[in-house]
Amino acid sequence: MKEAREYGRRHKMDIIAIRRARNVIQAGFVARSAGAMKGMYSLAATLAGQLGDSWLAAWRIAPDEPRYALVAVLDGAIIPNADLVASAADVQKRVAQLLSRSITFDAMFLPEEFGLGGQLLDIEALLQPGNLKREYALRPLAFGMSTGEWVKVGVLGLAVTAGAVGYLQWQAHKQEVARRAAAAAEAARLAELQALSQRSGEQLPVQALEHPWAKRPGVATFLQTCNGAIDRLPLAIAGWRFTSAQCDGVLLSTNYRREGNSTAVDFLAATEGHFADQPAFFDEGNGAALKLTFEPPLAGDDELLEASPALADLTSWLHGQGLAPTIKEMAVVVPMPEPLPGQPAPQAPPPPDFKHFELSFNTALPPAIVLQGIPNQGLRLREIKTLLQSDQLAWSVTGDLYVK
Incomplete structure (x- = not known):
């Protein structure tokens, strides 16, 4: 007492x-x-x-x-x-x-x-x-x-x-909820790691979950997926003319423009079964958007190069192809882990062990041609776009370089 x-x-x-x-x-x-x-x-x-x-x-x-x-x-x-x-x-x-x-x-x-x-x-x-x-x-x-x-x-x-x-039992209940949440979070991490390993064709270390380049296809695979799909798009479908396309390795979006007496009904019939879903019409029915989806293999967890030599090699190679790339360093933000139920906020994660540079350039040639042989260690393509201008295709490319 x-x-x-x-x-x-x-x-x-x-x-x-x-x-x-x-x-x-x-x-x-x-x-x-x-x-x-x-x-x-x-x-x-x-x-x-x-x-x-x-x-x-x-x-x-x-x-x-x-x-x-x-x-x-x-x-x-x-x-x-x-x-x-x-x-x-x-x-x-x-x-x-x-x-x-x-x-x-x-x-x-x-x-x-x-x-x-x-x-x-x-x-x-x-x-x-x-x-x-x-x-x-x-x-x-x-x-x-x-x-x-x-x-x-x-x-x-x-x-x-x-x-x-x-109230001891309530405390025990909260601890059990937190334990189950932690177990579920760890199971989700392991499942994600297993899925990444299967798509990359190799068993990845758990650190790969923190590396964005490990979750994306390599340069050659990206070009084969996106540039290849764009090359296979018809220039005209039932009187509708191709105008543009963009692809991020997972989703390709393309637009067509109605010409002459062509109709939406004809366009629907001609595209049925060839795209991910039905066309989405816009601009009072004069434009139509189509989609294709992909699940390409991933490149894996590259061992990164030092920043200075990697940037020098990449810019020199691009300049040698007559390209004028824009390269800028991007901030790397490490997300805070989600707090578990009934537990205090987790500690801030350690700073990232890599740097991220964004590159972009325009070209009159298809990226699959102009980028053959590019130094690709730590390099991932993010998006390619093409626009039909005066009966010629103009291309733009955006990518990411990850270095130490």
């Missing part, structure tokens, strides 16, 4: 409520200055002793009083911070928080104005003198639990009422 008195003295609390639930002893404190005295009863403990092991209750404390009371019990123990008296808005917010968790209450007693269903609580009937047992009574801290009982309490907290607040 010495520990209890010290705890009460530190927090200026001199009245204690003790409740022995099925698997845990709970204790709550309140001060005499708040109006509590020996002979009163703990509201939360009184209700918990009558309504069962799993329930949520809220009610207006008096017809002329704007405040509401809230008590929630799970597995026979009072949930911490769920025995309180507050405004309607605060109690509704707390009820919503409780219901948003992975908790199922066997019974809910909620007022009609909350609009959440449930039964109405007859609080006056529950607080009849015949229902007030000695075990629900408040006690001065001069008496109360034995030292052995105090040790069993384990977790103590302050409550705005004399309800119990130390």
Whole structure:
């Protein structure tokens, strides 16, 4: 009891409520200055002793009083911070928080104005003198639990009422939720790594999950996929003329323009079964967009080169082809890991171990021709575009170079 008195003295609390639930002893404190005295009863403990092991209750404390009371019990123990008296808005917010968790209450007693269903609580009937047992009574801290009982309490907290607040089972529930979330997150990481390994044709290290180049096709594969698909597009379909296309290695989008007396019906019939979905018409039915989708193999987790020699080699090669690339360094942002339920925010991830440069250039020749033999270690293409201008195709290329 010495520990209890010290705890009460530190927090200026001199009245204690003790409740022995099925698997845990709970204790709550309140001060005499708040109006509590020996002979009163703990509201939360009184209700918990009558309504069962799993329930949520809220009610207006008096017809002329704007405040509401809230008590929630799970597995026979009072949930911490769920025995309180507050405004309607605060109690509704707390009820919503409780219901948003992975908790199922066997019974809910909620007022009609909350609009959440449930039964109405007859609080006056529950607080009849015949229902007030000695075990629900408040006690001065001069008496109360034995030292052995105090040790069993384990977790103590302050409550705005004399309800119990130390709740070991709720803590265990949160820890189990966090453990399952961590296991699910790790399983998802391993599944993603396995999928990347299958598409790259080699077993990748777990570090590959943090490397964007490991999740993309190599230069040759990208060109074969995108430039090859663009080359196979007809210049005209049922009187509709090709105007442009762009491809990012996963999705190719192409536009056609209606000419003469051609119709949307003819275009629909001619493209059916040849593209990922039906054409999307725009510009009052004079334009149409088509799509193709791909899942090319990935290049794997390249060992990166040092920045200076890699940039020198790449720019020299491009200049030798008569190209004028624009190259700029991009900020590398490492995303924060998602916090696990009930756990503190994770520490910031370490800084990235690579640099990222974006390159872009225009060319009159197809990229599949102009980029043959390009130094490609750490290089990935992001997008190629082509536009029909004066019966000639103009091309633009965007890529990413990753270096140490």
